[in-house]
Amino acid sequence: MPNPTPQEQMRVNPDFTYLNHASIGPLPKKSYDIIQGGFKLQMEEGERKIDYPAIEDLWGLLRNNGASLVGGDKAGIAITANTASGLHIVAEGLSSKYIQGSNIIIPDNEFVTNSYTWQQIANKYNIELRILPTVNGFVGIDIWEKQIDENTVLVSLSHVQSGNGFLYNLKEITDIAHSKGSLIVVDGIQGLGAVPFNAKKLDIDFIAAAAYKWMLGPLGKGLFYTKPEHIDLLDSILVGWFSTPNFRELYHQPFVPWEDARIYQQSMIDPTLNGFNASLETLLRWGVSETYFHIIHLQDYLINLISEIDGFTISSSLEKNERSGIVKINHKESESIVRYLETLQITVSYRAGGIRISPHRYNTKEDIDNLVEGIKSWVRKN
Known part of the structure; x- marks a missing residue:
């Protein structure tokens, strides 16, 4: 057949x-059926048929598929709630680097999720938010070269500009940032699933994206990627039940986190996880x-x-x-x-x-x- x-x-x-996939993408039929079936089971039977080993296997499948989509190591993949949650892993995780005189850089036409995140950080830590002017909807490479300096902690931008679809050459910008000792975080929501991406070749430090646009995934799920070597660099500000390999121990114990990006896992026990995995499998087969x-x-x-x-x-x-x-x-x-x-x-x-x-x-x-x-x-x- x-x-x-x-x-x-x-x-x-x-x-x-x-x-209108740059707004919300429809779910594939298989993803919908899986999600609907999972919630039906919860409605009818509560926890009775929750299979924790199977859930842990699902995490592995999801992270494998996420790594294939972003072109990065599985150790750097975490499943999150949306783009904002991934950006905030980086934003608050780098708090020790926000010292007097440092700056963060974004273009002036970023979607508000990326803009608000860094406005909040700049105000909270009293550092400069350097907003670069766009011409014809994008920041030219000469502007990046002039504005990124030795005091730049982080450059944050969308791979694809949501208003006009401009696709940035991330490797050029990343090379400039790294030459000045800066990191780069990418809002990938308008690219992942529609545009080929390879985090290793692009040398990207971090990427965050919700699932519900080009990934054809459910609302309330997203991907976060970090270079595995940066995990020790980020202070983990939000930990919970599934941030440790000891998640089956339910009461007070010493916190021993995962040694990879699973420390950032959020909402890891609901039917939309299976649906998200089905969507990623669909995309990767295409x-x-x-x-x-x-x-x-x-x-x-x-x-x-x-x-x-x-x-x-x-x-x-x-x-x-x-x-x-x-x-x-x-x-x-x-x-x-x-x-x-x-x-x-x-x-x-x-x-x-x-x-x-x-x-x-x-x-x-x-x-x-x-x-x-x-x-x-x-x-x-x-």
């Missing part, structure tokens, strides 16, 4: 055209590189069609090494167009003054045709 196609593995309402090429192919098809309609421009970079799963088109009435498309059951987003379109592996040219016909319909009415 042939393997099911990506379209067969998803169950998006066939009446919808869903091109292949992230193959998924990326499919998305770019759909974008090229869209761009050719949009170029024939007066009043629309492409504001995302079309340079080969700067493209991601997101493409943004601009029109003076972008917000009205997005609202109109929703009445036609075509889902995209209004972001940063434009129409943000974010297809995935299971989307087809027919979905793009529906979108373009919806836009043409708006033009005819206006």
